[in-house]
Amino acid sequence: MSLKRHAVTLLAALLLAAYAPHTYAQVRIAVVDLQRAMSETEDGRRAKNQLKRLFKRRQQTLDAQQEKLKKMKEDIEKQKSALSRDALQHRLEEYQQAFVELQSTYVEYQRELAQKEGQLTQRILERMQEILRHIGQAEGFTLIIESNERGVVWVPSNLDLTDRVIQEYNAQRRASGGGMGGMRASKNKRR
Numbered sequence: 001m002s003l004k005r006h007a008v009t010l011l012a013a014l015l016l017a018a019y020a021p022h023t024y025a026q027v028r029i030a031v032v033d034l035q036r037a038m039s040e041t042e043d044g045r046r047a048k049n050q051l052k053r054l055f056k057r058r059q060q061t062l063d064a065q066q067e068k069l070k071k072m073k074e075d076i077e078k079q080k081s082a083l084s085r086d087a088l089q090h091r092l093e094e095y096q097q098a099f100v101e102l103q104s105t106y107v108e109y110q111r112e113l114a115q116k117e118g119q120l121t122q123r124i125l126e127r128m129q130e131i132l133r134h135i136g137q138a139e140g141f142t143l144i145i146e147s148n149e150r151g152v153v154w155v156p157s158n159l160d161l162t163d164r165v166i167q168e169y170n171a172q173r174r175a176s177g178g179g180m181g182g183m184r185a186s187k188n189k190r191r
Contacts, residue, residue, distance in 0.1 A: 009143060028140055031147035031155045033162045037128055038121060041169045047120035054116060058109040065102045072098060124169075131168050135161060 038044040072095050080088060136144050144161065145152060 009145070026140070027142045029143045029145065030136075030141050030159045030161050031145050031152055032128075032132060032160070032165055033147045034125065034128060035148050037162050037165045037169070038124060040166045041124060041128075041173075043124050043169075043173060044121075047117075047124065050120060051113065051117055055113060058113070062102070062106060062109065065098075065105060069095070069098050069102055127172070128165055128169060131165050131172070132161065135164065135168075 039048060072091075076088070076091050076095060079091075083091065132144050135141070147155060147160065147162070
């Protein structure tokens with residue numbers, strides 16, 4: 001959510017309060033830090049660890065390609081004076097091609113990691129939004145804002161729902177016997 005969006009939302013709440021004084025007492029705003037909640041739920045931790053493992057494997061591949069490229073360059077430098085002009089040109093073209101392949105692999109891995117992160121976090125965020133919707137309706141909140149956005153500078157701790165969302169999320173996942181491990185097992189059964 002952008003600062004502009006926060007400003008519009010807060011302006012609407014203030015206008016509502018100004019034009020309907022009896023409604024002012026009913027306007028309740030809370031915040032939640034979804035990034036922190038994501039990283040502190042059990043499923044969020046599992047997702048983060050899964051992403052770290054994938055990143056580590058991809059980084060090892062990139063490091064190996066980079067080392068191969070470095071060795072190619074060193075060999076070219078050592079043999080530069082001994083190679084014919086055509087042979088040198090051929091080796092430089094091979095090096096350039098390997099360099100382009102490394103860059104392509106890097107971009108591909110970045111895209112893969114972003115896609116995997118989206119897949120792993122989407123369900124968690126959807127579940128958190130359900131929990132927040134339930135809290136908002138049950139407790140009469142008019143608005144719940146993401147506190148990581150630039151528009152929120154400070155909020156009293158009693159209006160920060162982050163810890164509560166984490167606790168309710170983890171409790172619901174345990175009660176359902178779910179979690180990412182359960183999701184993975186059910187996906188594997190389908191294959």
